[in-house]
Amino acid sequence: MTRLIRTPLTRRLMLGLAAALTGAALAPAAMADAHEPLKVAGIYTVPVEQQWVSRIHKAALAAEERGEIAYEYTENVANTDYPRVMREYAEGGVDLIVGEIFGAEQEAREVAADYPDTAFLMGSSFKEDMGPANLAVFDNYIQDAAYLSGIIAGSMTETNNIGMVGGFPIPEVNRLMHAFMAGVRETAPEASFQVSFIGSWFDPPKAKETAFAMIENGADVMYAERFGVSDAAAERDVLAIGNVIDTQADYPDTVVASAIWHFEPTMDAAIAAVKAGEFTAADYGRYSFMDRGGSSLAPLGTFEGRVPQDAMDLVAEREAAIKAGTFAVEIDDSEPKSQ
Structure with a gap:
C-alpha cells in the first residue's frame, strides 16, 4: 500500500481541490432505509489479513453479524485503480464505502463529489475539510x-x-x-x-x-x-x-x-450517522482514542x-x-x- 507522503506541493494541490469542491455536496449523504441493512463496501489496497485493514474488516463483519449491514469488499486494489472501484460501488447503490485513500487522495475526493448521496469513510492523513461534505476521514489514533x-x-x-x-x-x-x-x-x-x-x-x-x-x-x-x-x-x-x-x-x-x-467505535458511529441521514464531513479519528474504546493494551499472555x-x-x-x-x-x- 503506497500512502501519500505530505509535502508542501501536495498540500497546495489538496487546498486547490478543496476550493474546487466548495459547494459540491453541501448536505449530508442521503438517509438510508432504517428497516433494511445498510449496504456497506470496503475497498482495500492490501489483503484483509494485513494488520491495519484487518481491524476495519473485523468491525464490518461484526456489524454484518448483528444484521445492521450487508457487507462486501474488494482487496488488493492498486492506488491507480482505486477511483474506478469506488465508482463501481457507488453506481451499484452502496450506502457507505469505507477504505483508505492515502495513495489516491485527490482522485478519491473527486469521486466522492460525484456521488453526494453515498457516504465515504476513508482513512486519510488529511482532514475532513479538504473535500466534499459526504467524505469523512479517520486514522488510527492509538x-x-x-x-x-x-x-x-x-x-x-x-x-x-x-x-x-x-x-x-x-x-x-x-x-x-x-x-x-x-x-x-x-x-x-x-x-x-x-x-x-x-x-x-x-x-x-x-x-x-x-x-x-x-x-x-x-x-x-x-x-x-x-x-x-x-x-x-x-x-x-x-x-x-x-x-x-x-x-x-x-x-x-x-x-x-x-x-x-x-475500529468498531468508528464503524458503528458512521453506520448510525448514515442511517439517521446525518453523515457528513467529519474527523472520526477521535473514536480511536482509548477513552472511546478505540484502543487498548493487549493481554500479556505468556508474559x-x-x-x-x-x-x-x-x-x-x-x-x-x-x-x-x-x-x-x-x-x-x-x-x-x-x-
Whole structure:
C-alpha cells in the first residue's frame, strides 16, 4: 500500500481541490432505509489479513453479524485503480464505502463529489475539510495504547537499546512511535532508539532484515510496527512489542505486549450517522482514542507475571488517568529520528 507522503506541493494541490469542491455536496449523504441493512463496501489496497485493514474488516463483519449491514469488499486494489472501484460501488447503490485513500487522495475526493448521496469513510492523513461534505476521514489514533506498551518495553530492556521499524514516516505511524518512545522513557530514561522506515506497508522480508540489523547493533526490544519484525526478534531471541493487532499467541516467547486498534467505535458511529441521514464531513479519528474504546493494551499472555510489577502499576495508573481524561498522551506527528 503506497500512502501519500505530505509535502508542501501536495498540500497546495489538496487546498486547490478543496476550493474546487466548495459547494459540491453541501448536505449530508442521503438517509438510508432504517428497516433494511445498510449496504456497506470496503475497498482495500492490501489483503484483509494485513494488520491495519484487518481491524476495519473485523468491525464490518461484526456489524454484518448483528444484521445492521450487508457487507462486501474488494482487496488488493492498486492506488491507480482505486477511483474506478469506488465508482463501481457507488453506481451499484452502496450506502457507505469505507477504505483508505492515502495513495489516491485527490482522485478519491473527486469521486466522492460525484456521488453526494453515498457516504465515504476513508482513512486519510488529511482532514475532513479538504473535500466534499459526504467524505469523512479517520486514522488510527492509538497513541494511548502505544504509550502504555512503551512503559512495558522500557521495563524489559537490558541494553537500553530499542529498535523501531516502520512503514512510512506519515502522521499515523509517527504519532505511535513518539508515544511509544515517551512510554519507554518512563521506565528507561536513558534508553536510545534506532528508527528506520522500510518504504512499504507490506514487505515482511525487508522489515525482518531491517530488524536484524538493529539487533546486531544492540537492540534487545523491537517495536514491530510492520510484519516481519517479530519474526526477526524471535529468531534472535530478543523481545518485541506489537502494533494494531495482538500477535502474542503467534510469538509467545517474543511479543510482550501490543497496542490494539479497535475500529468498531468508528464503524458503528458512521453506520448510525448514515442511517439517521446525518453523515457528513467529519474527523472520526477521535473514536480511536482509548477513552472511546478505540484502543487498548493487549493481554500479556505468556508474559503475565514476567513484567516488573512497578511497571504494571504505572501502566494501570496511567490507563485509568487516560480513560478519566486527567492524563493525555502527546500527539506528535513529526518524523521520529534515531536518538
